[in-house]
Amino acid sequence: TGVVEAPSAEARTTCPYCGVGCGVLARVAADGEVIVRGDPEHPANFGRLCSKGAALGETTGLEGRLLVPEIGGREKSWDEALDLVARRFRETIDRHGPDSVAFYVSGQLLTEDYYVANKLMKGFIGSGNIDTNSRLCMASSVAGHRRAFGEDIVPGIYADLEEADLVVLTGSNAAWCHPVLYQRLLATRQKRGTRIVVIDPRRTATADESDHHLALDPGTDVLLFNGLLAHLARTGAVDDDFVAAATTGFADAVGVARAEASSLADVAAGCGLAEADVRLFYELFAATERSVTVYSQGVNQSAHGTDKVNAIINCHLATGRIGRLGMGPFSVTGQPNAMGGREVGGLANQLAAHMGFEQSDEVDRVARFWKAPAIARQAGLKAVDMFRAAGDGRVKALWIMGTNPAVSMPDAGRVRAALKDCEFVVVSDVTRTDTTLHADVLLPAAAWGEKSGSVTNSERRMSRQRAFLPSAGSARADWRIICDIAQRMGFGDAFAFDEPAAIFREHAALSAFENDGKRLFDIGALASLADAAYEQFVPSIWPLPKSGGQHRRLLGEGRFPTPDGRARFVAVRQEGVALAVDVHRPVALNTGRSRDQWHTMTRTGRVPRLMANTAEPTLEIAPQDAAREGLADGDLAHVSSRYGFVRAKVSISANQKSGSAFLPMHWSGQFAANAGAGSLASPLTDAFSGQPELKNVPVRIFREAVA
Ligand code: SF4
Numbered sequence: 264t265g266v267v268e269a270p271s272a273e274a275r276t277t278c279p280y281c282g283v284g285c286g287v288l289a290r291v292a293a294d295g296e297v298i299v300r301g302d303p304e305h306p307a308n309f310g311r312l313c314s315k316g317a318a319l320g321e322t323t324g325l326e327g328r329l330l331v332p333e334i335g336g337r338e339k340s341w342d343e344a345l346d347l348v349a350r351r352f353r354e355t356i357d358r359h360g361p362d363s364v365a366f367y368v369s370g371q372l373l374t375e376d377y378y379v380a381n382k383l384m385k386g387f388i389g390s391g392n393i394d395t396n397s398r399l400c401m402a403s404s405v406a407g408h409r410r411a412f413g414e415d416i417v418p419g420i421y422a423d424l425e426e427a428d429l430v431v432l433t434g435s436n437a438a439w440c441h442p443v444l445y446q447r448l449l450a451t452r453q454k455r456g457t458r459i460v461v462i463d464p465r466r467t468a469t470a471d472e473s474d475h476h477l478a479l480d481p482g483t484d485v486l487l488f489n490g491l492l493a494h495l496a497r498t499g500a501v502d503d504d505f506v507a508a509a510t511t512g513f514a515d516a517v518g519v520a521r522a523e524a525s526s527l528a529d530v531a532a533g534c535g536l537a538e539a540d541v542r543l544f545y546e547l548f549a550a551t552e553r554s555v556t557v558y559s560q561g562v563n564q565s566a567h568g569t570d571k572v573n574a575i576i577n578c579h580l581a582t583g584r585i586g587r588l589g590m591g592p593f594s595v596t597g598q599p600n601a602m603g604g605r606e607v608g609g610l611a612n613q614l615a616a617h618m619g620f621e622q623s624d625e626v627d628r629v630a631r632f633w634k635a636p637a638i639a640r641q642a643g644l645k646a647v648d649m650f651r652a653a654g655d656g657r658v659k660a661l662w663i664m665g666t667n668p669a670v671s672m673p674d675a676g677r678v679r680a681a682l683k684d685c686e687f688v689v690v691s692d693v694t695r696t697d698t699t700l701h702a703d704v705l706l707p708a709a710a711w712g713e714k715s716g717s718v719t720n721s722e723r724r725m726s727r728q729r730a731f732l733p734s735a736g737s738a739r740a741d742w743r744i745i746c747d748i749a750q751r752m753g754f755g756d757a758f759a760f761d762e763p764a765a766i767f768r769e770h771a772a773l774s775a776f777e778n779d780g781k782r783l784f785d786i787g788a789l790a791s792l793a794d795a796a797y798e799q800f801v802p803s804i805w806p807l808p809k810s811g812g813q814h815r816r817l818l819g820e821g822r823f824p825t826p827d828g829r830a831r832f833v834a835v836r837q838e839g840v841a842l843a844v845d846v847h848r849p850v851a852l853n854t855g856r857s858r859d860q861w862h863t864m865t866r867t868g869r870v871p872r873l874m875a876n877t878a879e880p881t882l883e884i885a886p887q888d889a890a891r892e893g894l895a896d897g898d899l900a901h902v903s904s905r906y907g908f909v910r911a912k913v914s915i916s917a918n919q920k921s922g923s924a925f926l927p928m929h930w931s932g933q934f935a936a937n938a939g940a941g942s943l944a945s946p947l948t949d950a951f952s953g954q955p956e957l958k959n960v961p962v963r964i965f966r967e968a969v970a
Contacts, residue, residue, distance in 0.1 A: 274731035279711040282596035284720025313442035322866040327694040329707035330736025349751030365392035369666035370598025373716030375766040376741035378607040386635035391643025394611040397601040398646040403563040404594035406952035407572025413825030419593030420722040425451040426589030429551040433462035434561020438469040439858040466918035480535035482840035488574035490524035500549040505583030509821035512832035519834040553589035566841035569951040573833035586819030595721040602719040611643035616774040617784040645953035654681030662689040669697040670931035675941035707738040726802040764797035841947040848961035854940040860929040880930040882911040885919040901967040907942035
């Protein structure tokens with residue numbers, strides 16, 4: 264890679280891509296090559312890596328890296344850049360108030376980075392305007408968990424998939440998006456005979472391996488799970504004792520479900536499924552005590568994602584299958600530290616340590632702990648609204664950290680226009696991206712392998728990322744950049760951290776401060792972790808055991824962190840999609856990941872072997888739709904929505920239902936002009952979570968003449 268000169272010892276670290284959070288052993292060979300292998304001792308992967316993780320060593324080069332700060336495209340010193348950012352933020356706040364500034368951060372940040380960014384914005388600037396690209400990923404799960412459990416609790420652990428007799432994967436192409444977790448499931452299935460049901464409009468690689476694939480129509484998930492709840496009630500499969508002792512709202516939820524899904528035939532017709540397939544799924548679920556329902560972006564990325572999450576949770580509450588080995592609803596996150604971001608309050612409507620703005624005593628508790636007289640008292644702007652505000656002048660200074668919203672946000676054309684119009688845009692990142700083109704100030708951030716801190720994966724397992732490379736150029740760790748700015752803004756004492764371990768200890772202490780069991784997220788036992796112990800920290804699931812042994816299961820004892828200690832059924836109705844297809848845009852476009860790419864390809868797009876599988880943006884389209892438009896394999900398609908257009912290579916595929924198509928989310932202006940799926944996607948959002956409907960975009964597709 265050219266960045267080190269001597270071979271290094273093997274570092275124990277964590278993959279920076281998906282929410283599985285695999286352990287990685289990395290070392291630098293004598294010739295500078297970075298060699299990685301799966302960590303056999305990490306409990307997430309036990310030595311496995313997927314194609315992306317196995318290629319991590321090829322992403323550590325200097326191509327595309329930001330190496331020195333820039334102001335207006337000119338290289339500057341760190342002092343000049345930091346002084347300017349602090350001064351412009353301070354002046355903007357003084358003139359227009361704290362809500363005139365905003366941070367847009369990332370599930371790529373480490374917990375320590377996230378913690379100080381959240382502390383600076385909410386505690387010291389005094390605005391809730393910090394949101395994260397995890398808003399696009401799992402905000403509906405957070406909202407659904409809070410409605411049902413009273414706190415954003417993921418009750419499942421990976422071992423549940425290995426102890427289940429039935430695993431339902433809904434809105435989850437785990438074979439490509441959480442590959443190592445999926446490999447664990449397949450390995451178990453060989454021994455245990457686990458039944459796998461996949462619910463997805465598209466026949467994915469995951470569906471290919473399933474026992475049963477239910478290719479429901481887009482947006483009909485609530486109807487399918489309401490039908491399941493009604494079926495459980497009708498057939499005596501409800502755990503009456505659990506429902507009576509541990510829940511509220513069952514009668515209402517079942518009443519709505521019965522009214523909507525009075526028969527299997529109604530459900531089948533409403534979801535576009537065969538009645539026999541619906542029956543088979545319902546009977547299998549009803550009869551299988553050890554059932555896990557895994558859900559991911561296909562559920563979350565919807566204008567009704569929160570209702571979908573609660574429709575799933577309702578079925579697990581009705582059967583008492585939650586928080587016990589081999590059973591439970593299980594949201595898996597897209598990013599490596601989406602969960603850590605949730606723990607520190609990285610979403611605009613969260614505070615810190617799983618607290619929120621709804622209860623003033625929680626705001627006061629955080630203010631006391633931080634000694635923060637200016638603490639925000641209300642939620643800030645969520646991602647879509649934040650970029651609207653940057654475009655219309657309400658947000659005048661915006662700092663984007665480690666993410667590429669110019670490509671990844673829905674209605675991305677409008678986001679790019681907003682970045683142009685915003686008075687002052689700061690971007691701290693590892694590489695140049697489509698977003699850095701719009702920055703007034705660029706701050707080079709340390710990359711994976713160059714920085715240290717911690718992450719939490721989808722099963723609440725905290726692991727360390729450890730540096731084993733020197734920083735490229737003058738790049739700095741995100742937490743240090745944030746603290747440098749905070750100190751220049753006059754908040755010195757509260758940000759006088761000199762290492763990530765000190766930040767982690769404060770984060771842990773806050774989770775326990777005046778908590779008294781009110782919130783389940785409590786890692787106070789780590790508040791006195793010595794530097795050496797932080798360095799040696801082994802991957803651990805919270806809540807940590809009081810005295811050695813295994814972690815405690817969450818929610819398995821039928822007690823929930825609600826005021827009355829009971830879980831809440833939520834009566835949810837099938838609402839359909841935000842935008843329906845019509846004669847002008849007759850195809851429902853689905854977006855998602857390719858097997859070998861990560862986000863907007865800023866790292867994986869530089870690895871030839873990862874590019875080899877899908878070398879260019881490819882539109883999968885059903886044979887019937889291709890025939891109607893006169894499209895053949897390999898044609899260049901022009902795809903337009905009401906928000907924008909892209910071009911992509913046509914691949915006719917029977918995996919698509921008639922009337923639907925699929926476009927990967929990854930490509931950007933850097934890799935192929937006019938190819939970003941975000942340019943097509945709708946900015947319409949879920950009313951509870953603020954998550955946009957990225958999975959369903961009515962589009963028109965036609966063959967583009969090639970000159
Ligand atoms: Fe990395 Fe996810 Fe692959 Fe594991 S499954 S190696 S965390 S991308």
